[in-house]
Each structure stands twice: as structure tokens, then as C-alpha cells.
Amino acid sequence: MPKRDYLSEFELMVLLAVMRLGEEAYGVPISREIEQQSGREVAVGSVYAALERLEEKDLVRSEFGEPTPQRGGRAKRYFRVTRKGLREARDARDALLNLWKGLRELEGERA
Amino acid sequence: MKSSEPPAVATWLVERAIPGRRNEALAGDLLEQFSQGRGSLWYWRQAAAAVLLGYAREWRVFAWAGALTLLWAFEINRSHYWNLPGARDFFGFGANGHWLLSLLSAAGAILLRSLEIMPLAAVAYSGWGSSTQLKGSWKERGLWPRGWSHVGKPLAAGYAVATVATLALLAGLPARRDPILVANIAALAPVFLAVVVMAFIVPMNDARTWSLTLLQIRPPEER
Numbered sequence: 001m002p003k004r005d006y007l008s009e010f011e012l013m014v015l016l017a018v019m020r021l022g023e024e025a026y027g028v029p030i031s032r033e034i035e036q037q038s039g040r041e042v043a044v045g046s047v048y049a050a051l052e053r054l055e056e057k058d059l060v061r062s063e064f065g066e067p068t069p070q071r072g073g074r075a076k077r078y079f080r081v082t083r084k085g086l087r088e089a090r091d092a093r094d095a096l097l098n099l100w101k102g103l104r105e106l107e108g109e110r111a
Numbered sequence: 112m113k114s115s116e117p118p119a120v121a122t123w124l125v126e127r128a129i130p131g132r133r134n135e136a137l138a139g140d141l142l143e144q145f146s147q148g149r150g151s152l153w154y155w156r157q158a159a160a161a162v163l164l165g166y167a168r169e170w171r172v173f174a175w176a177g178a179l180t181l182l183w184a185f186e187i188n189r190s191h192y193w194n195l196p197g198a199r200d201f202f203g204f205g206a207n208g209h210w211l212l213s214l215l216s217a218a219g220a221i222l223l224r225s226l227e228i229m230p231l232a233a234v235a236y237s238g239w240g241s242s243t244q245l246k247g248s249w250k251e252r253g254l255w256p257r258g259w260s261h262v263g264k265p266l267a268a269g270y271a272v273a274t275v276a277t278l279a280l281l282a283g284l285p286a287r288r289d290p291i292l293v294a295n296i297a298a299l300a301p302v303f304l305a306v307v308v309m310a311f312i313v314p315m316n317d318a319r320t321w322s323l324t325l326l327q328i329r330p331p332e333e334r
Contacts, residue, residue, distance in 0.1 A: 027140035044140050045129075045161025049168050064136070070146055072122075074139030 007059075007092055013038060014050040015089055018060055018079050026065070026076040051079055059085035117145045121158035129165035137161055 007015065017033040018025040031047050034040075054060045065076040081089070100106060125138045141161075145154050 027136060028143050043160040043164070044137060044157050045164045048137050048161070049164045052168075070143055071139035072142045074135050074142065076139060077136030
């Protein structure tokens, strides 16, 4: 069986944030999306580190946009999920759902 | 009261001191959030985290380069100043030589010895770098030059620090106290410091682009 790299929890969160943001997925909104959905503060540097790992695994790809004055003339780096990334997110969801099924300790926890 | 300008040193660190391709976009993201109301403390925290994470991610490359640099610098200086009196007399012009000639010859000797070891270090590093970097064809992804551009600054800084430290150690030993050594340290320390400063003036990404251009390899993002 071929060796497979599993996504870490944070990588999965970043991947899902990129999917949710679509065309507007660059560092600032990705960080905000994760902060809003998880309730945790994140370092932008850690988001980029995760994005670069995802890019190395061919799960996302990036391209630079136009420089803007608001950013001191620095370009935004936009990220998009690849087909492999979509497949990986789906596989991760299925695996987690299977693991969650039938766990009495977690049932009825949500209000 | 919130300052209207972001901390310049933090921006400089983000743009110049982080390995990889994230510098410009990351600096822009921090500036964008600062302009939207984030404070200087937040900015500093983000910049420090980005630099630490950038190096932590490449720890295997930097650990190897760091160890290599320390051994390299120590051995070059030790062999020149300690174990090889004949070479030292030849290069150092003895205690009665003019200080400038002595300094130039010492610097030349260190450079020559560095060049002796350079090919071995290059082979060892490129082998290690290729095995620890991205998957896929090294030529396709430009792994070899990517590795070198990542390691250039720590290597320059490490070499300079190790050289000065080794010379200081040798000069400080009571049995080996030597006015030529002390003079060389005093004169070489600013030279090495200048090398380190110059290395950091060139952004990481530019160093990578130069190395790719020299080897006629286009970066993957341009295709």
C-alpha cells in the first residue's frame, strides 16, 4: 500500500477556508475565516507555512495578483484548491465521519 | 494611541529574513491588517512568529548547514593558525611583517582554504537538500538552487561568527597568545560583519531568482 501523508488539523482548516473563500482566498481573509470559525487567533505566518505545505502536496496552487497601495505596493498571493485538494478534503471528511459514528461520548453534546 | 506607521524593522525582517516565497505576500498581508486597525504589538508578534516559523520549517536544511559551517570555519582557522606553523609563517609574514600585508595574507589564506572545502560542501549539501525538499523531479522544481538560496544567509552569518569566535578563542589561549592574531581579529571582524549585512540586504527571493537564472532553470510558478 503506498505511503500517504495525512493532513494535519490545521492544514485541513486552511484547505477548507481556501475552499470557502473561492476567488478571494489570500492570506488576510484566510486567517480571518479560520479565526471566525474556530474562535482561535492564528498567526499569518503559520497560515502561510500550512499553505506552502499544501502547495507542495499539490493540494492548492497559488498566483500573485496586482500590487496595491493599501499593502505598500506588495502583491496579494491568491490560493485555489486543486482537484487533488478537493479529493483529499472529501476523503478526510469521510474518514472523520466514520470515526465519529457511534461515539456515545460525543452524542448530544451540542446544544 | 496607535502609530500610523508599521514598525519598519519588523517589516524588514519579514521581507528579508524569511526563507521561501512567502515574504512579499506575507508582508503585504501584515501591512493591510495594520492599516485596518491592528496595533504595533500585534504587528511585531506576527513578524516574529513568521520568521521563527520560516526557519523552523526548514530546520533540517539549516541544522545541516549550521553544523557544516561551524566545522568548516573552525577547521580552516585551526589548521591555518594552530597546527601548521610553516603555512602560518608563509601566509602571516611572521610577527615582524607589515600589519596590512599580514591581514591581507591571512584573509587570502582563509579564502583559499574555504575554496578547498567548497566543492565537498556543495556536493554534500545538494545531496542532503534534494533528499529533504519537495517530492518530484529536482530539475522540474529547481530544488537544488532553492536549497542554496535558502541556506546562503545562515551560512554567511554562521561562517563569519564561527571564524571570529575561533580566532578569538585561539588568541585568548595563554600558550598561543599572538599579537598578529589579535590584530587579524580586530581587522577581520568588521569585514565579516559587512559580509553578513550585505547578505541580508539581498532579499531571499532575489537570491533564489539569481541562482535559478544562473543555472538556466525557470521557477515552477513562471510556467
